[in-house]
Amino acid sequence: MKDYRVLVIGPRRGLIEELRERRIPFSVWQTRHLFNVGAGQKSVIAPFWNSAQKNREQIRKSFSGQHFTHVIAGTESSVLPAAVARRQVGARLSSTATGTRCRDKLHMKQHLAGFGIPMTRFLADSPSLDPKQVFDALGSPVVRKFRKSSGGKGLTLLEREQDYVPGDREGCILERYIDAPEASVESFIDKGAIKFTNITAYHRKGHSNFVPAVLEKALSETLLAMNERVISALGIAWGMTHLEVYLTKNGPLFGEIALRPPGGYIMNAITHAWDFNPWSAFVAMELGEEFIFPEQASQFAASEVLYPGAGIVSAVRGKSRVLDEQGVREFRLKVKVGEQLSARAGLGQDIGYVVHASASPAERLSLHELIERELVIELAALDGPG
Ligand SMILES: Nc1ncnc2c1ncn2[C@@H]1O[C@H](COP(=O)(O)OP(=O)(O)OP(=O)(O)O)[C@@H](O)[C@H]1O
Numbered sequence: 001m002k003d004y005r006v007l008v009i010g011p012r013r014g015l016i017e018e019l020r021e022r023r024i025p026f027s028v029w030q031t032r033h034l035f036n037v038g039a040g041q042k043s044v045i046a047p048f049w050n051s052a053q054k055n056r057e058q059i060r061k062s063f064s065g066q067h068f069t070h071v072i073a074g075t076e077s078s079v080l081p082a083a084v085a086r087r088q089v090g091a092r093l094s095s096t097a098t099g100t101r102c103r104d105k106l107h108m109k110q111h112l113a114g115f116g117i118p119m120t121r122f123l124a125d126s127p128s129l130d131p132k133q134v135f136d137a138l139g140s141p142v143v144r145k146f147r148k149s150s151g152g153k154g155l156t157l158l159e160r161e162q163d164y165v166p167g168d169r170e171g172c173i174l175e176r177y178i179d180a181p182e183a184s185v186e187s188f189i190d191k192g193a194i195k196f197t198n199i200t201a202y203h204r205k206g207h208s209n210f211v212p213a214v215l216e217k218a219l220s221e222t223l224l225a226m227n228e229r230v231i232s233a234l235g236i237a238w239g240m241t242h243l244e245v246y247l248t249k250n251g252p253l254f255g256e257i258a259l260r261p262p263g264g265y266i267m268n269a270i271t272h273a274w275d276f277n278p279w280s281a282f283v284a285m286e287l288g289e290e291f292i293f294p295e296q297a298s299q300f301a302a303s304e305v306l307y308p309g310a311g312i313v314s315a316v317r318g319k320s321r322v323l324d325e326q327g328v329r330e331f332r333l334k335v336k337v338g339e340q341l342s343a344r345a346g347l348g349q350d351i352g353y354v355v356h357a358s359a360s361p362a363e364r365l366s367l368h369e370l371i372e373r374e375l376v377i378e379l380a381a382l383d384g385p386g
C-alpha cells in the first residue's frame with residue numbers, strides 16, 4: 001500500500017468511514033466537532049474562508065510544517081480552501097481557478113457562457129444597477145441568490161421592481177426565472193477523463209431524488225454531452241462532480257456544477273441503484289487510483305428527504321408500514337415527538353430520510369407514493385391556538 005496521508009477539509013460521514021476502513025491516516029479541518037482523528041493526526045475546528053488569503057493564513061496557522069499526499073474536500077464551502085491548501089502542504093495539485101469557478105456561481109457562468117453552454121440569462125448584482133433595466137432584461141420574477149452558496153440558502157424571488165434594492169446585499173447574482181423540472185448528473189473523474197456518470201431526477205425538489213432518472217435516450221445523451229463539455233471547460237482533472245440542469249421544453253439549461261459529492265442522500269441512492277460504494281469510488285478518484293464501475297444500474301432507487309416545515313412535532317405515523325416494504329433499504333428518523341422545528345433554511349436541513357430500491361421505474365414510483373401517503377409527520381403550530 002502507498003504511504004498516503006490525507007487532509008480532509010469539510011468531512012462527510014461516508015468519506016471518513018472509507019478512509020478509516022482503508023486505514024489511511026487523515027487529519028481534518030472542520031467547522032465544528034463532528035469526527036475524531038487517529039493518533040498523531042490533527043483535528044482543526046475553524047471556519048472555511050471565502051478568500052484565498054484567509055484560507056492560506058488558516059492553513060499556515062493550523063498545519064504549518066505538515067505534509068499531506070492528498071487534500072480532499074467533502075463540502076461546497078471547503079472546495080476553495082482545499083485548492084489553496086494543496087499548494088501549502090505539498091499535496092497533489094489542483095487548479096485554484098477551477099476551485100474558484102466551481103465555488104462562485106458568477107465566475108462559473110461567465111466562464112461557461114464563453115464555451116457556449118446553454119443557461120438562463122444572468123447579471124452580476126451591483127449597487128449601480130437600475131431595477132427597471134434589470135426587470136426589462138430578466139423578466140419577472142428575478143431570482144437573486146448568493147454567488148457562493150449551497151442548499152438554496154438566501155435565494156429570493158423579486159416579483160416587482162420595488163422589491164429590488166440594488167446594494168442592500170453583497171455577493172449576489174441575478175437570474176431569469178426558469179419554470180422547469182430539474183435533474184442532476186453525477187460524475188467520477190480520473191486523470192481528466194469521466195469514468196462513470198449517473199443521472200438523477202429531482203422528482204420533488206428538495207425531497208425526492210430518483211436514481212437513475214428514466215429519460216428518453218436523446219435527452220440523456222444531450223445531458224451527458226453538456227456534462228462533458230462543462231467538466232472539460234472547467235478543467236476538472238479528478239474527483240466527483242454534481243451538475244444541476246433544468247429540463248425546459250426548449251432543451252436543457254445548465255444550472256450549476258459542484259466539485260464534490262452531492263447531498264440529498266443521492267450517494268445512498270447510487271449505492272443501491274448501481275451496486276457499488278460511491279464513497280470508495282470518490283476516494284479512489286481523489287487518490288488517482290483505478291476503480292471498476294458497473295456498466296448498468298441494477299435497481300431503480302430513490303432517496304426521500306424528510307422535512308415537514310416549522311412547528312412542533314406532535315406525531316409520527318406510518319413508520320412500521322414503510323419498514324414493512326421490501327424495497328426500503330435505509331430509514332432514519334432523527335426527530336422525536338415534542339421537538340420544535342424551524343422553517344427549513346436550506347436543503348441540507350432534514351429530520352431523516354428513506355432510501356428505497358425497486359426492480360422497475362413503475363414500482364419505484366408506487367413505493368415513493370406509498371411513502372408520501374403513509375409516512376406522516378404531524379405538526380402543531382408553533383404559536384398554538386389563540
Ligand atoms: N434561475 C432560476 N430559476 C428557477 N429556479 C431557480 C433558479 N435559480 C435557482 N433556482 C431554484 O433554487 C434551487 C437552488 O439554486 P442553486 O442551485 O443555484 O443554489 P444552491 O444554493 O447551490 O442550491 P443547492 O445546493 O440546493 O443546489 C435550484 O435547484 C432551483 O430549484
Ligand SMILES: [Mg+2]
Nearest residue numbers: 151152244256
Ligand atoms: Mg444548486
